[in-house]
Amino acid sequence: MLKGHQSWVFNNRPMISATGVSGGPFEANGNLANDFDILHEDLWMGMDSYEKAQRVLLEEAVRTTLAKAKMEKEQIEFLFAGDLINQITPTSFAARTMQIPYFGLFGACSTSMEGLALASFVVNYQGARNVLTGASSHNAATEKQFRYPTEYGGQKPPTAQWTVTGAGVGLITQNVPGEHQPVTTSATIGRVIDMGLSDPFNMGGAMAPAAADTIMAHFRDMELDPSHYDLILTGDLGRIGQDTTFELLIKSGLKIERKLFQDCGLLLYKDDQPVQAGGSGAGCSATVLYGHILNQMKKGLYKRILVVATGALLSPLSFQQKESIPCIAHAVAIEMNEEGR
Amino acid sequence: MASKQKNMTPQQQKYQQLQQKHELKRPVLKNCIKAFWVGGLICVVGQAISYFYIYFFHFTEQNVGNPTVATMVFLSMLLTGFGVYDRLGQFAGAGSAVPVTGFGNAVISAAIEHRTEGFVLGVGGNMFKLAGSVILFGVFSAFVVALIKTLLGMWGVL
Amino acid sequence: MLAMFFWAFVVGGLICVIGQLLFDVAKLTPGHTLSLLVVAGAILDGFGLYEPLVDFAGAGATIPITSFGNSLVHGAMQDAEKHGLIGVLTGMFQVTSSGISAAIIFGFIGALIFKPKG
Amino acid sequence: MVYIIRLMVIASMILMSSCNQVQTERDSQMALMKTTNPNPIVTEKNNGQDKVEDIEKKVSGFNEIYDVAVVKGKEATLVVYKVKHMQRFNMKKIEKDLNKTLEENYPKENFTVSSDYKIFLEAVRLIEKKKDGSYSDKQADKRLNEILKMTSDMK
Secondary structure, eight states, X not given: OXXXXXXXXXXXXXXXXXXXXXXXXXXXXXXXXXXXSEEOSXXXXXXXXXXXXXXXXXXXXXXXXXXXXXXXXXXXXXXXXXXXXXXXXXXXXXXXXXXXXXXXXXOGXXXXXXXXXXXXXXXXXXXXXXXXXXXXXXXXXXXXXXXXXTTOOOOOOTTOBEEOOEEEEEEEEOOOTTOSOEEEEEEEOOOOBOOSOOOTTOHHHHHHHHHHHHHHHHHHHHTOOGGGOSEEEEXXXXXXXXXXXXXXXXXXXXXXXXXXXXXXXXXXXXXXXXXXXXXXXXXXXXXXXXXXXXXXXXXXXXXXXEEEEEEEOOOHHHHHTTOOOOEEEEEEEEEEOOSOO | OHHHHHTSOHHHHHHHHHHHHHSOOOOHHHHHHHHHHHHHHHHHHHHHHHHHHHHHSSOOTTTTHHHHHHHHHHHXXXXXXTTOHHHHHHHHTHHHHSBHHHHHHHHHHHXXXXXXXXXXXXXXXXXXXXXXXXXXXXXXXXXXXXXXXXXXXXXXXX | OHHHHHHHHHHHHHHHHHHHHHHHXXXXXXXXXXXXXXXXXHHXXXXXXXXXXXXXXXXXXXXXXXXXXXXXXXXXXXXXXXXXXXXXXXXXXXXXHHHHHHHHHHHHHHHHHOXXXX | OHHHHHHHHHHHHXXXXXXXXXXXXXXXXXXXXXXXXXXOEESSTTSSHHHHHHHHHHHHTSTTEEEEEEEEOSSOEEEEEEEOGGGGGGHHHHHHHHHHHXXXXXXXXXXXXXXXXXXXXXXXXXXXXXXXTSSOHHHHHHHHHHXXXXXXXXX
């Protein structure tokens, strides 16, 4: 149901009934290694190219999800997924393997929430019973396409971010009342915001206004106060973007507690890992949400959260042509299912 | 830069000021010191190699540059291939990018990276995607400089 | 000879500091920075300033990428003296060929034996 | 592992193909490091030893120069020198001045002047061999011509 200007309310409360998360070696050394279902020692995942390795990550995440839900892939109606490599080929090729009817999404690093919002919408209105949604990224494949060869000795400034190697997939199903699982309750679709920043090594700064815009739109549309949520989680703003977003939100009059405002890119890695301003990539919000955060919700740490994934909609070509970086953010609200009803 | 600023809306300018405040500053002084040390050391290694060639081989100071550069590029290949040069580059910045080893690293890393696309389209096509601009501008500026010098010489100015 | 090592270190280090300042203060990409340094080397040689620096600092001046511009000009000028204007074209790579051919050859060998480590 | 082995094969091939001309000599080993100031020599017996010593004195008289080797052959005389480091910016000028001085003082001689370390090293090696008798006059003259050819190659 449309509410306000750009938000949906999911009255039937679609349920995230299973998740699967895979990651690479760098994530295995990170803070949240325990929340990954599959961790690879080898950045190549035994494949002969990084793009294929990314495909493997997504396939594994899907397979794990299905195994946890005790479902066959024939029972899944749709797959909403995407990534940011070469016309989202890793995802499309994985979809070829899985043979699930497939919507390929591109929202850069916001893909995870774009997919979750759409999947929830479709399930909410009985467009499907079971939908998979997810996103993936691979550090080396992304570096290769957007920056320099991985072995090139370029110096990354402290504003740069580290692309996550990993894939996160969630299975969205019809609500089963009483089941102890997280459910999606609303979503806000963001506008493309461009504040004229053009430094590809400062994505956080470019994406912050988009995140702030979507968060403000969410509270306006839903007529809610930030205190409604136990946690507002941004996707991959990193240190700079998160601080900037927070200041923008405070200036706009929203009362948010700083410690309830967190970022996936900052949660994922340890302080001594050389990730500069934090993690990023389509897989960043997907792995952290579907792994760590949902686990914590099930443990009862959070009851209601708002996840805002941000994406920088640039291409290697556009920044070489001196275009600025347009950005987008999508928000999805997740709650624990009410028990014993 | 100035014209870029003018094209921005006041809102964009205001945001950028706000963003600047949070932007992590590059540690310029620290970076320069690191670049100085590493860059200097690479040159010392180069000097040692060139003395080695003068001493044991048939090279004079004038033409020892060729084998020295080739050796440095070879070392750069080893360091690049074993995944050391990118770490060094993150530490030293220009200190490892400006010496000829950095040029070698740019060529070699691109060649290794695009091996997955095959030897013709991948390695061949992408080898110079980073270093190509150095060759282009080097050759073109050298052409202009040499042309001017030669013409001035012919007209008897020099 | 020890003086040579010392000055190679200092001069080479200083050229790298110039590069670092172009990275950090002028916010140029490595590609822009290296192109600029090569052009600077060619122009310095045009004024006859690079050769004394090479005499003074040895590898400190020949190892940084600036020497690439310098030796391109040198090659062109050598042939220009022999063959006139056309020599500017033909002589260009005479002195520099080793760096580029080494990069190509070792680049290809590297692609044959190494995989990127990520 | 396979890569490392392949790499070692290539590296050893390169080393093997190039390491066959290594030759060690006694005092000339330090020729690049320290000031040697070897005694000048002539390749013709009883002819011009005074003159070369005179030449060496003249060259040593240059303030910027701190180490000189002179070898006089049948047709040409080789003068190699080292320049004080802080004067190395002016190498071209020093070479010109030196040439001029030598031409003026010894108009009959055919001089080759060089400041190249390699030439210096070879000159010192030649002088040593000549002195310990392993080179005859003829051999020394031949070697000198080879060195002279080396200097003309690099121009």
